[in-house]
Each structure stands twice: as structure tokens, then as C-alpha cells.
Amino acid sequence: MAKAFLSLACALSLGACVMPPSASEKASDAARELNLSARFGNMDVAAKKASANARADFVQRHALWGSRIRVVDVELAGMNMPDSDHAVFQVDYSWMRNDESSMRTTRVTQRWSSLNGGWSMESEERAAGDVGLFGEHVDVLRPAQRNAQFATKVIRAD
Numbered sequence: 001m002a003k004a005f006l007s008l009a010c011a012l013s014l015g016a017c018v019m020p021p022s023a024s025e026k027a028s029d030a031a032r033e034l035n036l037s038a039r040f041g042n043m044d045v046a047a048k049k050a051s052a053n054a055r056a057d058f059v060q061r062h063a064l065w066g067s068r069i070r071v072v073d074v075e076l077a078g079m080n081m082p083d084s085d086h087a088v089f090q091v092d093y094s095w096m097r098n099d100e101s102s103m104r105t106t107r108v109t110q111r112w113s114s115l116n117g118g119w120s121m122e123s124e125e126r127a128a129g130d131v132g133l134f135g136e137h138v139d140v141l142r143p144a145q146r147n148a149q150f151a152t153k154v155i156r157a158d
Contacts, residue, residue: 024079027087027112030119031076035091038062039071051113051120058121061134069133071095072103087112087119095133097140104130 021029034049043062050058065071071093078090089110096103106129111122132138 023084023114024081024087026117027081027089027114027119028076028079031079031087031089031091031110031112031121034121035074035076038065039074041066049119049121051115051122054120054122054124058124061124064135068098069095069135070098077107085114090127091124093129093133095130097132100140104132106130106133108133 030049034046037043037046037049043059043065046062047055047059073092073094075092076089077092080088082088089112091108091110093106093108094103095106107127108124109127110124112119113122126134
């Protein structure tokens with residue numbers, strides 16, 4: 001009898017530990033999936049996480065990723081949920097232009113909303129950092145090419 005009671009108590013307590021994910025956890029998972037998919041070049045997966053209204057703009061803004069822009073790292077830096085159906089994420093990108101060796105960083109603000117239980121990104125905009133991550137026109141100043149060799153003087157005894 002004691003074993004049966006103990007087994008029942010364990011089963012009930014373990015069942016109580018399994019809770020469905022909260023709205024903030026679902027939003028974080030969706031944002032992480034979009035940003036990691038975009039970082040690794042899976043734009044078809046990433047674009048599905050953008051809302052229907054924002055999808056064309058998302059694809060256009062990320063068109064240079066993988067060809068002219070290399071995203072080195074992405075990090076969800078912050079999250080704010082004004083209510084259970086809306087979330088605002090701060091996302092930090094570390095990136096490089098393929099023809100340069102300088103690491104750049106840009107902070108992006110992404111606005112998300114929950115529709116029918118699924119989270120989708122409504123908009124994104126650069127909040128701080130380097131310009132050019134989303135294909136904005138940037139005049140890149142490059143130093144003039146110089147001859148790196150010194151003039152040579154030959155000394156010989158004739």
C-alpha cells in the first residue's frame with residue numbers, strides 16, 4: 001500500500017513539472033530561429049518567420065548576406081514584452097564586408113507579434129552601430145595604392 005501511494009505521489013509531482021512554454025519563451029524561440037537561420041544563410045526558413053506584410057522587405061534587406069556581407073555572430077541582447085501578444089527584441093550582429101577585414105557591429109530592433117499562437121516579425125530597424133548591414137549605400141574610403149618598395153641603388157666596384 002505504501003509503495004502504491006509513493007508511486008502515485010511521484011507520478012503526480014512529475015506531471016506537475018511539465019508546463020507549456022510561456023509567451024515570452026515562444027517569442028524568444030521564434031526570434032532566435034529567425035536570426036540564426038538568417039545568419040547561416042537559410043533565408044527561406046528565416047523569411048517564413050517574418051509576417052506576410054514584412055516578408056518582401058525582409059528578403060530585400062538581407063539580399064547581400066552571404067554574398068557581400070558575412071554575418072559572423074548574432075546575439076539576442078534584450079527583450080521587452082509590453083503585453084502577451086507583442087515583443088520587442090534588441091539583436092546584436094557582428095559582421096564584415098567580404099572585401100574588408102574590419103569587424104563591424106550593429107544593433108537592430110525587431111518588433112514581433114503573436115497571431116493565432118505563432119510569432120512573426122513585423123519590422124526591424126537599425127538602432128545603433130555600423131551602417132551597411134541591410135544593404136544601405138555606404139561610401140567606403142580606401143587608401144590610395146602605393147608602391148611598397150623603396151628605390152634601389154646598386155653599388156658595385158667597376
